[in-house]
Amino acid sequence: MNATEEPAPDPHRGSVRELLHKPDFLRLWLVGAFANAMRWLELLASGLFAWEVTGSALAVAVVVAVRQLPQLFLGAFAGAISEAIDRKLILMTALVVAAITSTLLATLATTGHLELWHVAVGNLVSGIMWTTEMSTRRRMVGEAAGPQRIVPAIALDSATNALTRMVGPLLGGLAFQWLGMKGAYTLTALVQFGGAFALAGLVHVQVTRKLVIARIPAEILEGLRYAWTKPTILLVFGITVVTNAFAFAYTGLVAPLGLGEFHVSPALVGVLAAGEPTGALIGGALIAAGFLRMDRRLAFAGGAALFMAALIVMALSPSYWLALAVLIVGGFGTAGFGNMQSTLMLTEAPHDMRSRLMGLVTVGIGTGPLGILAAGLLAAPLGPRGAVLVMAAVGLVLTAWLAWALRSRTPAPPAV
Numbered sequence: 001m002n003a004t005e006e007p008a009p010d011p012h013r014g015s016v017r018e019l020l021h022k023p024d025f026l027r028l029w030l031v032g033a034f035a036n037a038m039r040w041l042e043l044l045a046s047g048l049f050a051w052e053v054t055g056s057a058l059a060v061a062v063v064v065a066v067r068q069l070p071q072l073f074l075g076a077f078a079g080a081i082s083e084a085i086d087r088k089l090i091l092m093t094a095l096v097v098a099a100i101t102s103t104l105l106a107t108l109a110t111t112g113h114l115e116l117w118h119v120a121v122g123n124l125v126s127g128i129m130w131t132t133e134m135s136t137r138r139r140m141v142g143e144a145a146g147p148q149r150i151v152p153a154i155a156l157d158s159a160t161n162a163l164t165r166m167v168g169p170l171l172g173g174l175a176f177q178w179l180g181m182k183g184a185y186t187l188t189a190l191v192q193f194g195g196a197f198a199l200a201g202l203v204h205v206q207v208t209r210k211l212v213i214a215r216i217p218a219e220i221l222e223g224l225r226y227a228w229t230k231p232t233i234l235l236v237f238g239i240t241v242v243t244n245a246f247a248f249a250y251t252g253l254v255a256p257l258g259l260g261e262f263h264v265s266p267a268l269v270g271v272l273a274a275g276e277p278t279g280a281l282i283g284g285a286l287i288a289a290g291f292l293r294m295d296r297r298l299a300f301a302g303g304a305a306l307f308m309a310a311l312i313v314m315a316l317s318p319s320y321w322l323a324l325a326v327l328i329v330g331g332f333g334t335a336g337f338g339n340m341q342s343t344l345m346l347t348e349a350p351h352d353m354r355s356r357l358m359g360l361v362t363v364g365i366g367t368g369p370l371g372i373l374a375a376g377l378l379a380a381p382l383g384p385r386g387a388v389l390v391m392a393a394v395g396l397v398l399t400a401w402l403a404w405a406l407r408s409r410t411p412a413p414p415a416v
Contacts, residue, residue, distance in 0.1 A: 016156055016288055018149065025144040025153065027202050031195040032137050033160045035095060038188040039130065040168025042102070043067055044273055045176045045184040046119045047255040048266055053116050057260075057384055061252040061376025063116065064369075067123035071131050071366025079135040079223075079359015083352075087136040088204045092196045094129035094136075099192035101125045106185035114181055134342075134362045135355040140204060142346050150346050152288055158339045159284025162331065165277030169254075173270020223356035231406045233357065235297060236344050238402045240364035243304045243337060246395025249371030249388075250311055256384040262320035275324045276307070279331020280338060287339050296340050301403040303336025308399065311392035315385045 019025050043064055050056075050063040082090060105122045108114040138157065145153030175184040227233045250257075251273070258269030310330025317323040341361065349357045371391060378387035 016152055019145055019153055019156060022144060024203055025141065027198060028137060028141050028144055029157060029160065031091075031095075031198055032133075032141070032157065033164055034191050035098075035195050036161055036164035037168040037171065038102075038191045039067075039126070040165050040273075041172040041175065041184060042123070042126065042188055043251070044169045044172030044254070044270060045181060046123055047252070048173070048176045048269065049119055049181055050116055051255045051259060057253060057256040057379040057387075058376040059116070060255050061372045061379075063120050063123060064252040065372040065376075066120050066369070067127040067130075068366060068372070069369040070124065070127040071362050072369065073366065074128060074131045075134070075362030075364075075366050076223075076356070076359045078131040078362065079356045082132065082135040082139070082355040082359070086204070087140055088199060088202055090132050090136045091140070092199050094132050095192045095196040095199070098126045098129045099189045099196065102185045102189035102192065106182050106189060109180065109182035109185060119181075131362055131366075134365070135358045138342055139346075139355055139358055142342075144204075151343055154342045154346065155284060155288035155339050158335070158342065159281055159288050161338065162277045162280030162284050162335065166274040166281055169270045169273030169277075171270070173267045173273070177266040223353055223360060226350075226353060227357060227360065230348060232297065232344055232348050235301065235402065235406045236341060237360065237364050238406070239301055239304050239337075239399055240341060240361055241367050242395050242398045242402065243307070244365050244368035245371035245374075246391045246398065247304065247308050247311060247371075248368050249375040249391045250314075251368075252372035253375055253379060253384045253388060256379065257323075257388070258320075261384055262323065264320055268320070272320070272324055272327070275327030276310075276331040276334060279328040279333075280335040281331070283332040283335025284339060287335065296344055297403075297407075299336035300340035300344060301399060303333040303338075303340070305396060305399050305403075306330060306333030307337065308392045308396040309333075311388055312396070315389040315392065 019029075046063050046067070047060045050060045053059075101122050105114065105118060108118055138154075141153055141157050142150050171187075172184065175187060179187075227237065254273045255269055258264050258272050259266070262268075262272070264272070307330045310326050310333065314323045314326045314330070317326060342358075345357055345361060346354065375387040375391050378390055382390065
């Protein structure tokens, strides 16, 4: 049924099985799964390459950060654009450009001319394309599912994203160890070209409005003004910034932690990077299946706090295997955080502002590279462990303060 036939749909109604019988949802879900896996593969492979070439944790952090930095500066712009231009076209273009970039890097690696600055530029270009993910594909997932199935749809997509963050680094470590950079980038190019081709048959009905470039800043400000009146949306923005800037900063130091601190192989570095996503996958699957129902804000803020606490323990861990186990536990926290991040936005934001507000969430995610760079700088005097410890501890304090400060400003949303 559509929204006009069911004015007050229950977002919990409908099962994952029903979603997988919707061709457009299935197409968007699978394309997102494969494309996300390639993103994480490239991130780990580029970090391993930077460590191999320079031996510098800061160099690794910089190369990883430039892949995500465009989200900070272009996320809001991408959100405004996504309300005016066909989102299917935006998504296909992003995949094709990223695939061409991977092809060029694979060619340079094959001919023996690949240098670190090539990898950094490639990460930057692909990162620019990735700024559209939240405001285009993730929004399209919710629209294809229908208003009565938003919660299970986003839970399934978030669980799948966790799977890609687990599989991508595993493939990245193996590809780098066995095939080198040419093999890693050849694989990502083929998958991204395939994703763009698969989207060609997607039917996506979108009500667009005229694109007026000069009005984009005003439209972004309109979204900010609206968000300021909604404490739940403010909570999403605030904790998104803190979690990405202070917690996910550890991703830029995975290679130095694995190779330099725990002294394991590149393949086991990939396993370490897959630890948190493994826990997130399990937790997300439980949410998608309806086994976990809790206050949405509690799942969001509490999940972020659990993740940061796990990072603190991981940084103090005396062994690789204990660190891996703790990261898996922390992944249960990111399951709650990741699921509720999109669910709260799609259920709290008005339809005509969703892309803009999701674009602003992308800006919050885009603060992650600043945290990665900060962690890289801290790693020089404190080492990778000390850098992760300091960043996670500060993030935990800020998360607790935000949850307390905004708790009294809004009634609790329903459990999920």
